[in-house]
Amino acid sequence: DTGGQVKYVVELSRALARMPGVYRVDLFTRQVSCPDVDWSYGEPTEMLTAGPEDGDGDLGESSGAYIIRIPFGPRDQYLSKEVLWPYIQEFVDGALAHILNMSKVLGEQIGKGQPVWPYVIHGHYADA
Structure with a gap:
């Protein structure tokens, strides 16, 4: 159902994370642990790419x-995405947490001890 959409979003996220002024990019999706999908879908966090080095050469x-x-x-x-609606509040709660x-x-x-909030939140859903 997505064609190349997932690959596009992953590559865009990697590119954004390397941009000056962008510290972190998070893609949210559903965690699933079942034999029908790749084991990686059960991992809570997956690093796609490290961010840019700072002025001292550190990441x-x-x-x-x-x-x-x-x-959730x-x-x-x-x-499938069509049957996720009854669980959407669980997703929202998990994403907000x-x-x-x-x-x-x-x-x-x-x-400097003050919370750092996202500048942009974009939503899209698809089967992947």
């Missing part, structure tokens, strides 16, 4: 592009 501890897999719905079965946690983590790393 930021949490910089880069990541796939963040949020558990039955974890042991793949569900991740954003809140990362705002604190990034605040400690690069925000």
Whole structure:
């Protein structure tokens, strides 16, 4: 159903993470652990690429592009996008919890103790 959409989004995220002024890019998707899908779909976090080096040649501890897999719905079965709606609040809650946690983590790393919030949130869904 997606054709090359997933590959495009992953490559765009990698490219964005290497741009000056962009510290982190997170892609949210559903975490699934079942024999019908690749084992990696069960991993909660997958680094796609490290972020750019800072002026000292160091990489930021949490910089880069990541796939963040949020558990929602039955974890042991793949569900098509058309049947995910009853579980959407679980996804929203998981995504918000991740954003809140990362705002604190990034605040400690690069925000001088102040939370660092996302500048952009974009939504799209597809089967992958």
